[in-house]
Amino acid sequence: MSALSESQAPRRGATMRDVAALARVSIKTVSRVVRGEGGVSPELAARVTDAATMLDYRHNLAASTLRGHGQKTAAIGLVLMDVANPYASALHRAVEDFAHSRGTLVFAVSSDENPARQREVLDALLSRRVDGLIVMPVGTDHGSLLHEQRRGTPVVFVDRMPATTEIDSVTVDNRTGSRLAVEHLAAAGHRRIAYLGDLHTIWTAAERYAGYIEGLAHTGIPLDPELICADLHSAAAAEAAAGALLDRPDRPTALFGAQNLVTVGVLQAIRKRGLQNRIAVVGFDDLPLAELLQPALTAITQDPATIGRVAAEILFARLDGDDSLPRHEVIPTRLLVRGSGEISADLRSPHSQ
Numbered sequence: 457m458s459a460l461s462e463s464q465a466p467r468r469g470a471t472m473r474d475v476a477a478l479a480r481v482s483i484k485t486v487s488r489v490v491r492g493e494g495g496v497s498p499e500l501a502a503r504v505t506d507a508a509t510m511l512d513y514r515h516n517l518a519a520s521t522l523r524g525h526g527q528k529t530a531a532i533g534l535v536l537m538d539v540a541n542p543y544a545s546a547l548h549r550a551v552e553d554f555a556h557s558r559g560t561l562v563f564a565v566s567s568d569e570n571p572a573r574q575r576e577v578l579d580a581l582l583s584r585r586v587d588g589l590i591v592m593p594v595g596t597d598h599g600s601l602l603h604e605q606r607r608g609t610p611v612v613f614v615d616r617m618p619a620t621t622e623i624d625s626v627t628v629d630n631r632t633g634s635r636l637a638v639e640h641l642a643a644a645g646h647r648r649i650a651y652l653g654d655l656h657t658i659w660t661a662a663e664r665y666a667g668y669i670e671g672l673a674h675t676g677i678p679l680d681p682e683l684i685c686a687d688l689h690s691a692a693a694a695e696a697a698a699g700a701l702l703d704r705p706d707r708p709t710a711l712f713g714a715q716n717l718v719t720v721g722v723l724q725a726i727r728k729r730g731l732q733n734r735i736a737v738v739g740f741d742d743l744p745l746a747e748l749l750q751p752a753l754t755a756i757t758q759d760p761a762t763i764g765r766v767a768a769e770i771l772f773a774r775l776d777g778d779d780s781l782p783r784h785e786v787i788p789t790r791l792l793v794r795g796s797g798e799i800s801a802d803l804r805s806p807h808s809q
Contacts, residue, residue, distance in 0.1 A: 470511035479507035512607075514582060532771065533581035534564040535574065535591040543716055543741055543760050544592070547614065550764025551590060558772055560587070569655065569689070571595050582609065588771045590614055590764075595657070598623065610774035614767045616659040617784070624774070626767045626785045630663035630740075631670065633756040633789035637712050637738040638671025640754070640791060645801035646710040646736060650683040650701050652694055652722055653714035661686070664714040664740055683708055694721025702729055709736065709801045716741035723749070736799040747794060754797025756789050763787055 472490070476483045481500055488496050489504040496504075507513075534551055536544040552562045563581055567574040574594045578601070581589065588610040591601060598619045605611045605623060613625040641649050651668045654661040665686065672679055685697040694713065701708055702725060711726075713719030719739030726735050732750060739746075739755045746753035766785050 470513040474511055475504060475507045475513050478511060479503040528587050529585050530559055531561040531563060531584070531586050533586040533589045534562050535567055535577060535589065536564060537569050537592050538566050539564050541717070542744055543758065546760035547764040550761040551768045554765055554768035567592070567594050569594055569658070575600065588775055590767050590771055592616060593618065610771055612767045612771045614763055622782055624770045624783050626763050626770070626787065628758050628763065628787045628789050630660050631667035633740060634664040634667025634714060635671040635674065636791050637740065637756050638668055639675055640797055641710040641712065641736055641738060642675035642677060644736060644798060647677055647801065648680070648683060648708040649677065649710045649712060650685065650708040651712050651714060652685045652688055652697055652718050654718060655689050656686045661714065668712060668714070688718050688721070691717045691721040691724070694718040695724045698722045698725035702726065702731065702735065711735060711737050713737065713739040716743055719743065719753070733799060734802070736797055738797040742792065751795030751799070754794045755792050757792045758789055759787055
């Protein structure tokens with residue numbers, strides 16, 4: 457017996473023939489309307505539009521390439537926050553490598569953490585009838601993606617948890633990784649450990665902040681709100697925030713950058729002040745050539761290649777007919793010790809406490 461209930465089972469999407477029947481017009485008329493061609497009266501165009509809306513019809517831009525080739529397009533969509541981000545790029549490559557082994561192309565697009573842009577790029581991918589989607593979702597409203605899955609397009613979330621239990625997902629243990637970073641800095645004698653993180657509305661950022669709080673609690677360090685800088689969505693914003701912290705008379709002795717671009721900004725602020733060997737740093741996510749820095753960056757590392765591969769494995773299993781209950785795979789993080797996180801707190805410094 458299928459693990460999916462009847463309400464969860466994929467439903468066939470409406471066809472142009474269905475729209476034509478409901479609107480009481482010819483298929484050719486429907487084709488002209490959905491393609492934006494002329495030669496159709498406003499009355500007929502309105503009937504077609506209303507029928508398409510009622511049937512939740514999506515025009516298939518790939519239909520001409522599908523004639524005589526079955527119903528699959530041999531393409532999947534990959535929606536990331538920014539394909540230029542090193543983490544996203546590594547994840548993209550892993551998905552692409554797995555898809556290539558299955559004779560499938562990957563269309564990768566960026567959402568820029570913008571719900572409207574995400575909806576736009578998803579519509580573009582779905583209009584081309586991609587066989588499935590791997591998505592780094594924006595926000596907490598995942599109703600449209602759940603709707604697409606119920607229409608028959610498998611969806612897998614990466615990096616962030618879905619707001620529903622009906623969608624597969626692959627994440628890392630963000631909270632444990634952040635707690636480990638704080639505990640590592642505390643073991644070097646640090647009591648003033650600043651947190652610098654991405655937008656608090658992002659699930660991963662919220663989890664990493666929670667891990668920071670847990671790390672302070674586990675090491676007996678009081679929470680100081682003045683050492684918390686959230687909603688830093690660029691390296692420039694992180695540099696400005698880190699600089700403000702470092703310019704204080706009671707500056708922190710250690711900084712935790714909870715996202716790769718945030719860590720870049722933190723390192724820039726430290727370098728400009730010549731504090732490379734006086735302020736400890738741990739970053740969440742590794743950076744390209746991080747081992748060449750002086751000192752080299754200590755980081756909580758993710759494994760984007762494994763995340764991408766596991767997400768692709770799940771997606772293609774669904775495409776092959778796997779209808780088991782939705783899966784949530786958690787990929788562990790690890791602490792990579794290189795030097796920046798092992799700088800001891802200078803207890804004799806007037807900047808320490």
